[in-house]
Amino acid sequence: MKHKRLAMNKDTRLTIALFLIPTFVFYVVLVVVPIFQSVRFSFYRWDGLGPPTRFIGLANYKEILHDQVFWKALKNNLIVVFVSLLGQMPPAIFLAIILTGKIKGKSFLRTVYFAPQIISTVATGYLFYYVYEPTFGLLNQLLRSLGMGWATRGWLGDPSIALYSVLFVICWKYIGFYMVLFMASIEGIPQELYEAARIDGCTSWQTVRKITLPLLSPTLKTACVLSIVGSIKYFDLIWVMTTGGPARSTELIATYMYKKTFLSWQMGYGSALAFCLFVIAVGLSLLFMGLSKINRDVSE
Template sequence: MRRRSRVLAAWLFLAPALAVIALFTVVPFVQGIQLSFQSWDGVSLDTPYVGLDNYRYVLHDTQFWGSMKNAVLYGVVGLVVANAVSMVMALAVHRARRGSAFFRTVYYLPGVFSTVVVGVMFSWFLDPNIGVVNQTLKAVGLDGLQHNWLGDPTTAVIAVAAVFVWYHWGFGFILFLAGRQDVPKELYEASSLDGARGWAQFRYVTWPGMSHVTGIVSVLTLLSGLQIFGTVQVLTNGGPAGHTEVPTLHIYQQAFQYSEYGRAAAMSVIFGLCLIALACLQLWVSRRLGGSTDSRTEKGR
């Protein structure tokens, strides 16, 4: 009887949180899946079921599948470049004897802006006529390097990726810094006695000690890269000629430009499944690479 009342009390305490999660996460998720089998223009009260028509459309939509290529590119850039930059910055700030508080703030700063602000800001920087980048190149006598950064397909893809890295490095930086501070000093002292220095210490002490954080940051950055939207929309809107188009932008166009919410929902379901599969793969790889050390650490504690 006492046990039952304790369980009941526990559920009562959990109930508000569960209700909020159900209302704002579970219900929209289920509705999204349901919508992928319906036809809806965004306004009508009539939402007829169309079976698998939306999925058939998506399977034959070459632009959607073509945009996946860019999503993978931005995901890989996020995973490799953004994480590498974040980790280097975190390790540097950790070692810094002076000004670490200043650099902690400065490095984290980009992440506090909204993506729209970032997009507009960089579209000004990269403007071919009056942009800061071209004007600076001109001022230092490097006129020949002036370029139409967002108008040339090659540099547009690189520019969007660079903006993404700049915007996201603060997130990885702060987690890597926390992870680095969590690695016990004793391990460095012991490795020093064994003659380990520089790279060897990073390879055998720092990297394994931060593997847990690296796994989490990698998954989140990979997903952010794959889901990149605001930056692309404001900077290029998928241009020039679709060279920077990503699935999220295509989904947005289907829903909010073409009023094809059913098709957009079907794309979202397929894209979501792809993200889940990739995230699982990434977690599996992370565990394979650093999981054994991490699990030993956990057991040791």
């Protein structure tokens, strides 16, 4: 008996190992080890050819602190964080509340609002590149035909507005995604609560404020963290539509890091930038989770 149990244990242990090894080999080799290597590379001046040899300590990080472009990019990243939160969450919540109510054609509308999420970011980026195109672009043509020729501009060519033009597209793409998250959460709220509210004579606004929004807040918090981390590491649409230009007006840390690394081949500096991005992303989401916890404790 004892012998048999031992044998089974051995078999079980073997199975556990067999089932975990492939996952962890991939994960450790291509995710975990590179993070540490990235930190190590950031202490070198290195053009990427051969192994890194010129150890310069923290010099790359010192340079970052004095790098105007980095601060510009960080500022743009923070704009992306705020505009994404303000431009995606309220409309997404609003649409989710309407579409979970009694409304005609709601499944059709949900399908349409989610559709931008299906299309690849690259296709989306070029689609809007041609919407914003100054001469033949859809937007300027529309403005002209409405007699608003004064409002036309190079939406991606004008440094004062390019970032917001791209941000509109980011919101366009993600509102449907967050809307669906919120719809799932609202549909999970027990109907009895709404019935009780109705019997008590609550207006629909009161019901939303007292029942839907409070019960939505855990999902909202998750959504905000997703959006913040996503905004800090954002790359795709900016790279496709403006590659950070004009005049760095849409430069983000991720695009700057990419240019430094793979266009100027300053791989040590690129590694340092990547590590800063990592720290900022983790830091901001921890900060947000901490703040919302304090907020909750205070309101309780």
